[in-house]
Amino acid sequence: MHIKFERRVEYSRKILISVPVITIALSILISSALLLILGKSVPLTMYSFFIAPFESFYSITEIFLKFGPLLLIAQALAIGFRAKVWNIGAEGQMIMGAIAASAVPVYFVDSTSIFLLPAMLVLGAAGGMGWAAIAAFLRTRFNANEILVTLMLTSIALQVLYYLLLGPWKDPQGFNFPQTVLFQDEALFSPLFQATRLNTSVLIPILFTIGAWVFMEKRFGGFKLQVGGLAPNAAIYAGFSAKGAVWRSLLIAGFAAGLAGMSEVAGPIAQLQRSITSGYGYSAIIVAYLGALHPIGIIFAAFFLAVIQIGGDVALVSAGVPISAVHVFQGLLLVFYLATYTFVNYRLRILRPGKSLPVGATS
Amino acid sequence: MSDSSTTPLLSLRKVSKRYPALIANDQIDLDVMPGSIHAVLGENGAGKSTLMKLIYGVIDADGGEFIWDGERVELRNTATARQLGIGMVFQHFSLFETLSVVENISLTISGTRKELAKRVRELGATFHLEVDPEASVHSLSVGERQRVEIIRCLLQDLKLLILDEPTSVLPPQHVRSLFDALRKLQSNGVSILYISHKLEEIRELCDTATILRGGKVTGIVNPNEKTARELATLMIGRNIPQIEARAHKRDTDTPILEITHLNAKNPDPFGTHLSDINLSVYGGEIVGIAGVSGNGQQELARIISGEDLSHRLSDATIKMLDRPAAALSVTDRRNLGFSFVPEERLGRGAIPPMTLSQNTLLTAYEKGLLNNGFIRKDKLAEYASQCIEDFDVRCSGIDANANSLSGGNLQKFIVGRELMLKPKLLFVSQPTWGVDVGAAVAIRQRLLDLRDEGVAILVISEELEELFEICDRLHVIRDGTLSPPLISSKVTPDDIGEYMIGTANSSDNLSPGVKESTYAHQV
Numbered sequence: 001m002h003i004k005f006e007r008r009v010e011y012s013r014k015i016l017i018s019v020p021v022i023t024i025a026l027s028i029l030i031s032s033a034l035l036l037i038l039g040k041s042v043p044l045t046m047y048s049f050f051i052a053p054f055e056s057f058y059s060i061t062e063i064f065l066k067f068g069p070l071l072l073i074a075q076a077l078a079i080g081f082r083a084k085v086w087n088i089g090a091e092g093q094m095i096m097g098a099i100a101a102s103a104v105p106v107y108f109v110d111s112t113s114i115f116l117l118p119a120m121l122v123l124g125a126a127g128g129m130g131w132a133a134i135a136a137f138l139r140t141r142f143n144a145n146e147i148l149v150t151l152m153l154t155s156i157a158l159q160v161l162y163y164l165l166l167g168p169w170k171d172p173q174g175f176n177f178p179q180t181v182l183f184q185d186e187a188l189f190s191p192l193f194q195a196t197r198l199n200t201s202v203l204i205p206i207l208f209t210i211g212a213w214v215f216m217e218k219r220f221g222g223f224k225l226q227v228g229g230l231a232p233n234a235a236i237y238a239g240f241s242a243k244g245a246v247w248r249s250l251l252i253a254g255f256a257a258g259l260a261g262m263s264e265v266a267g268p269i270a271q272l273q274r275s276i277t278s279g280y281g282y283s284a285i286i287v288a289y290l291g292a293l294h295p296i297g298i299i300f301a302a303f304f305l306a307v308i309q310i311g312g313d314v315a316l317v318s319a320g321v322p323i324s325a326v327h328v329f330q331g332l333l334l335v336f337y338l339a340t341y342t343f344v345n346y347r348l349r350i351l352r353p354g355k356s357l358p359v360g361a362t363s
Numbered sequence: 364m365s366d367s368s369t370t371p372l373l374s375l376r377k378v379s380k381r382y383p384a385l386i387a388n389d390q391i392d393l394d395v396m397p398g399s400i401h402a403v404l405g406e407n408g409a410g411k412s413t414l415m416k417l418i419y420g421v422i423d424a425d426g427g428e429f430i431w432d433g434e435r436v437e438l439r440n441t442a443t444a445r446q447l448g449i450g451m452v453f454q455h456f457s458l459f460e461t462l463s464v465v466e467n468i469s470l471t472i473s474g475t476r477k478e479l480a481k482r483v484r485e486l487g488a489t490f491h492l493e494v495d496p497e498a499s500v501h502s503l504s505v506g507e508r509q510r511v512e513i514i515r516c517l518l519q520d521l522k523l524l525i526l527d528e529p530t531s532v533l534p535p536q537h538v539r540s541l542f543d544a545l546r547k548l549q550s551n552g553v554s555i556l557y558i559s560h561k562l563e564e565i566r567e568l569c570d571t572a573t574i575l576r577g578g579k580v581t582g583i584v585n586p587n588e589k590t591a592r593e594l595a596t597l598m599i600g601r602n603i604p605q606i607e608a609r610a611h612k613r614d615t616d617t618p619i620l621e622i623t624h625l626n627a628k629n630p631d632p633f634g635t636h637l638s639d640i641n642l643s644v645y646g647g648e649i650v651g652i653a654g655v656s657g658n659g660q661q662e663l664a665r666i667i668s669g670e671d672l673s674h675r676l677s678d679a680t681i682k683m684l685d686r687p688a689a690a691l692s693v694t695d696r697r698n699l700g701f702s703f704v705p706e707e708r709l710g711r712g713a714i715p716p717m718t719l720s721q722n723t724l725l726t727a728y729e730k731g732l733l734n735n736g737f738i739r740k741d742k743l744a745e746y747a748s749q750c751i752e753d754f755d756v757r758c759s760g761i762d763a764n765a766n767s768l769s770g771g772n773l774q775k776f777i778v779g780r781e782l783m784l785k786p787k788l789l790f791v792s793q794p795t796w797g798v799d800v801g802a803a804v805a806i807r808q809r810l811l812d813l814r815d816e817g818v819a820i821l822v823i824s825e826e827l828e829e830l831f832e833i834c835d836r837l838h839v840i841r842d843g844t845l846s847p848p849l850i851s852s853k854v855t856p857d858d859i860g861e862y863m864i865g866t867a868n869s870s871d872n873l874s875p876g877v878k879e880s881t882y883a884h885q886v
Contacts, residue, residue: 006383220736223724233711236670237703238725239693347383 005346019340020290020301026340027332034328035321045319049311049329052318059310061198065268066278066306069094069260072205073284074302075212076256078293080249082216084229087250089135089150090257091281092157093128097258098265099161100127102272105187106169106180116187120266121259128258129251131157136250140243146250154281165274179273189267201263208256213295225249257281283309286334289341305330370433372397372554373418373449373523378427380413387413389578390427395523400545400555402565402586405575406598407770407797411558412454414575415525418556419451420444450516451525454532456508460501460633464494464511472518479518486517490551491544501633504864505655506537513544524548525556530564531825532655534863535856542568560598562591576600599800606807606832611815614647619788619819620667621682627666627674635659635843637666642821642838642845644788649810649820651834651851653827653859659843660823661706664792667821668703669693683788697726702786704778706793706823708770712777715766719758720747722765723780730784746783754779755805771802778806782813789813792823807833827856841865 032042053059073090080087101124104116131153138144165178174181189199216222228235228245235242264276287305291298312326375393379386387410395401405411416422418429420438429436431447438444444451458467465480472479480496487493492510500508509529516524526545530538545555545568559565565572566586574582574597582597589597596602625640637659644650654660665671667681669692678687684699691699705711713722720743724732732742747761756776758768765773774795781789794810795803810833814820824830830837831851839846839862846862861867 008383218737220724220728220733220738223721223738227714227717227725230716231710231714233707234714234725237668237693237705237711239669239697 003348003350005342006349008345008347015344016292019292019337019344020297023290023333023336023340024304026336027329030332030336031325031329035325038321040319040321045315045321045325048315048318048321049308052314053307053310057193058196059314061193061196063303063306063310064202065198066309067302068202068205069263069278069280070284070287070305071299071302072208072256072260072263073253073280074287074291074298075205075209075295076253077284078288078291078295078298079212079216079222079225080253081288082229082293083225083245083249084232085246085249086147087132087135087150087253088147088285089132089152089154089281090253090284091277091279092150092154093131093254093257094261094264094277094281095154095157095161096131096261097124097128097254098261098272098276099157099164100124100130100258101262102169102180102183102265105183106272109181109184112184112186114186116184117189117266120187120262124262124266125255125258128256128261129254132250132254132257133247136247139246139250146246150250161272161276162274165272169272171271177273180271182271183266187266188270189263197268199267201267204259204263208259209295209299216295221248278309283330286330286337289337290333370397371395371430372399372432374430375414375418376428376430378414378417378429379425380410380417380422381425386578388417388424391575391578391580393573393580395554395556396571397522397554398549398552399571400549400557400569402569402572403556403558403575404560404562404565404572404586404594404598406560406799408799409575409598410578411575412527415451415527415556415558418444419449419525445519448520448522449525450513450519450521450523452509452512452516452527452529454527456512458500458508458511461499463497463499464503465496467500467511468496468515468518471515482518483514486514490517490547491540492517504537505532505657506534506541509533509541510544517548521553523554523556525558527558528560529557530559530561534655535827535860536864538564562586562594562598565594566591574598595800606804606811608811608832609815611647611835613645614817615645615819617645617685618643618682619646619684620644620790620821622667623680623682625666625676625680627662627676629662635662637662637843640845643848644819644821646787646819647814647817648835649814649822649833650848651830651837652821652823652840652845653830653837653863654825654840655863656825658840660792660840662843663840664703664705664790664823667790668705669696697784698729700785700787702726702781702784702789704774704781704789704791704794706796708773708777709766713765713773716764718747718762718764719751719756719768719776720744720761722776723747723750725780727780727784746780750776750779750783753783754809769799770796771798774798774806775802778809782809786818788819788821790821794822794824795826795829803829827859831856839863839867 035042035045053063073094077087077090101120104120104123108116135146135149135153138149139146162178165180169180171179171181189201192198192200224240225245225248227238227240228242232242260280261276265272269276283305287298287301291301308329309326312323315321315325316323371394373395375391377390377392378388379390380388391414403411403414417424418438420441420443423439429438436447465476465483468479468483469476483494483496492514494507494510494514500511513524529541533541549555557569569586572584572586573580574584576598586594620643622640622642625637627637629636635658640663652660666674676689678689681689683696683701686699688696688699709715714725723743723746724738727746730746732739732746744761750756751758751761754775756779757772768776791810794806798806807829810820822830822834834851836848837851837854837859838848839859841863846867849858
């Protein structure tokens with residue numbers, strides 16, 4: 001007997017949808033095993049992860065607060081991934097967006113102008129795009145691998161952030177903490193509900209999602225990007241620019257990540273400090289894949305990851321599970337997703353020797 | 364036959380191989396007698412190559428049994444096959460270009476280089492397979508490389524030699540010497556399985572032919588006793604349609620495509636450099652480029668299509684429709700009225716996992732398929748259905764994925780999509796590669812009809828018969844240089860062969876009146 005993989009001819013929607021479900025089930029199974037080894041209560045942890053986040057209104061608004069940036073960045077990354085442009089440095093683009101946006105309230109500390117927030121939006125997007133443009137330039141001009149470049153640029157962005165927080169932008173009255181002044185209300189999005197941190201910036205990812213859907217499903221530009229990813233030689237044959245695809249993919253991602261960074265400093269954090277990204281730039285990669293790189297799928301995936309991030313906070317307190325459990329769970333998700341996704345393209349066949357083929361059989 | 368034994372050397376009983384989409388071999392029975400040259404005949408996709416790979420142990424059968432010299436055997440891998448005495452020469456050779464002949468051989472055969480070199484010379488002399496054992500493989504011609512592959516098989520105790528389309532890579536002159544060698548092998552008791560779709564060759568060389576169609580055996584015949592036409596009918600299961608070719612004069616006084624002194628260095632050290640290419644195509648004529656593959660066809664095609672702009676050619680090198688075009692992009696060339704059908708269908712001419720209607724967008728997007736950058740699904744569907752209807756594309760509909768179509772039907776779709784652009788200059792590379800006979804005839808007929816409407820057509824092909832059938836003028840490409848234009852009605856396949864092996868200029872073997880003199884060739 002031996003086992004082999006056969007390429008599928010038809011792609012079935014059923015399998016495409018069952019992939020994330022199986023992925024999540026396997027991840028829960030393995031995490032449970034790990035929790036048992038750690039001597040933690042599995043039911044309590046699972047309860048904290050998946051049920052507790054929905055038990056209070058505040059907690060639900062926190063889910064949406066995390067949902068926003070994850071959704072925004074993942075949608076943009078998915079566009080690039082479909083064009084096979086591997087930008088894994090959304091984290092760095094997010095940091096640069098946050099820094100550029102913060103320049104406004106840092107240099108205009110006393111301003112109450114209504115243009116503060118719009119200026120921050122523009123600068124945030126520009127900061128992210130500028131950072132992504134470096135990778136696009138190096139890739140198109142010198143053929144430098146964008147995976148490495150975007151990843152290394154994230155480290156540089158982090159150092160730029162630390163430099164500003166320890167030096168020129170440090171709050172003079174901040175007891176030497178590495179952070180800027182707290183931004184004035186005019187530089188912040190207004191809260192949607194009393195006593196919550198959820199604010200109007202959540203509209204940006206929703207609008208962006210609609211835009212991403214239209215772009216990928218209805219626009220010729222989106223078609224060209226997909227062709228570049230699926231069949232690069234067909235793109236060259238048709239005359240679609242490969243360099244254009246790299247630029248477009250990276251600039252879209254930089255735009256979205258920059259806005260996400262801006263939304264953090266102009267939202268829940270209300271200042272520039274060291275931990276502004278919460279790892280959204282990396283988590284968004286998992287979201288993009290878990291959502292099958294499809295604008296609709298990504299909505300569900302972003303929501304799911306937002307829930308477990310809030311759930312992780314709850315579990316830390318109620319079940320004594322270390323916060324790294326969330327990272328382990330996210331890692332399991334990605335690994336199992338990639339493993340399970342094999343079955344979208346391939347089917348498993350177990351062969352027994354000597355078995356003759358039934359006449360007229362097809363798969 | 365040299366051996367009158369009645370036990371077959373190799374027998375296959377109900378051997379099957381299935382792939383997800385099709386059954387490549389369906390309960391195949393095959394008997395190869397000792398000392399026989401046995402043809403396996405079939406169209407592209409009939410399952411010939413799959414069957415040979417099963418015998419050589421490259422892939423596993425899903426069912427059935429193999430009997431070698433009266434005993435049942437399992438052919439799990441190529442090592443088992445070689446131990447039994449089976450050798451195979453693939454269509455694409457497996458030699459390291461940077462190593463010498465004897466170095467290549469010593470990778471799989473034990474013995475010192477000196478001994479091996481001696482045996483290579485001996486075997487070469489015995490079987491008319493002369494080759495210099497110390498020569499580097501990259502300096503050898505295709506025919507010589509093929510000899511190295513055959514000698515490598517002979518160095519083991521060879522009882523059965525499998526040859527997959529051995530003549531498809533050879534110029535006509537080298538086919539003769541290959542046949543001599545094979546007959547010599549036969550008289551020494553080696554059986555040969557000879558895979559081909561070339562009927563005349565099989566009639567000349569083989570004593571038995573097993574005919575495959577759609578993965579099944581449809582006949583076992585003595586090919587000498589059948590006409591080529593009868594064999595073809597067995598092979599495709601119906602009568603072959605005939606091409607209707609009328610005489611036609613050029614429609615334009617100036618060339619629609621004109622290439623002058625094109626030189627292009629290949630960045631790959633083992634790639635082909637193009638040197639001093641001169642070529643012109645007038646309206647209402649078909650110009651063909653013949654040649655053994657790997658002589659610069661792909662490089663030239665990418666330069667003419669505009670896919671490769673890296674050579675920074677001076678503007679006047681390529682003129683299309685009286686415009687300097689060397690610096691124009693693919694899109695600009697298309698806008699001038701140029702259309703191109705590449706030799707690779709999946710992944711270049713079409714996007715495999717996308718539907719036919721999406722695939723129309725690849726080149727036809729300026730034909731009203733867009734509205735301010737928005738894709739007009741209804742127009743896409745209209746364009747695709749018209750293409751499917753006009754060009755008789757057999758598929759499940761406009762939503763069929765490109766990779767679900769057979770090679771022939773996808774080619775008809777791509778040719779159709781390009782013709783619907785109403786080109787004034789059409790360039791088709793390998794129009795009928797891997798295409799079934801019916802579709803091939805339909806495509807050639809389309810090209811002739813288009814020529815009669817005044818379109819300038821350039822065709823690159825490795826099938827000489829095809830070029831003779833449709834072309835008005837022919838060039839031969841060899842090692843990156845192009846022969847002068849030859850008038851196809853006056854030239855013989857042997858003349859073309861002289862150019863393919865590079866002896867045309869040094870000898871007077873050409874038929875009279877071959878070289879074009881009626882039209883002054885502007886350079």
